[in-house]
Amino acid sequence: MPGAGVTFSNFAMADTGTVVLESTDENIRLATTLPEKHFVLVDPATILADNLAAAEPMTAFHQGAAPKFIAYITGPSRTADIERVLTIGCHGPRELHILLVDNISGDLLEN
Numbered sequence: 001m002p003g004a005g006v007t008f009s010n011f012a013m014a015d016t017g018t019v020v021l022e023s024t025d026e027n028i029r030l031a032t033t034l035p036e037k038h039f040v041l042v043d044p045a046t047i048l049a050d051n052l053a054a055a056e057p058m059t060a061f062h063q064g065a066a067p068k069f070i071a072y073i074t075g076p077s078r079t080a081d082i083e084r085v086l087t088i089g090c091h092g093p094r095e096l097h098i099l100l101v102d103n104i105s106g107d108l109l110e111n
Contacts, residue, residue, distance in 0.1 A: 005031030005093065008104065009042045011057060015050040018074040019098060020058070032071055038093040040073070043104045 007028055009019040019040045021028060032038055048054045058070075077092030088094055 003036040004039060005035040005037070006039045006041065007031050009040050009046065009098075010061065011054050012042045012047045012098070013050050013054060014047055016074050017098070018051075018072050020054060021071045021073065022058075022061070023069055029069060029071075032073065033092045035093055037095040037097065038073075038076075039097045039099060041099050041101050041104050044100050044102060 007021055010022050011020040012018065013020070019042060021032060021040070023029070048057070073096065076088050076094050076096050077090055078086060078088045079090045080086045082090075
């Protein structure tokens with residue numbers, strides 16, 4: 001789909017609908033900021049209750065090493081900085097779509 005980015009979520013948080021993406025790959029960062037639409041693939045097994053519940057799995061995932069990039073995404077980008085007028089999609093995609101896919105892995109997107 002032209003103008004769309006597709007990424008894989010490492011974790012998601014049920015209380016806020018937040019998806020967590022970690023990658024040092026520049027293509028992932030581009031896919032989360034440049035296109036008009038961002039599709040995030042989430043394995044339901046990775047949905048946690050809240051941010052506190054995500055702390056331990058994220059630490060284990062990185063084995064103590066800090067990643068270069070972590071994005072917590074809770075909806076389309078929005079700002080009211082310019083003349084206090086709400087603008088959606090100013091600093092990223094205008095649309096965020098979360099797709100639940102069983103037994104998914106990051107390897108799927110690499111192929």
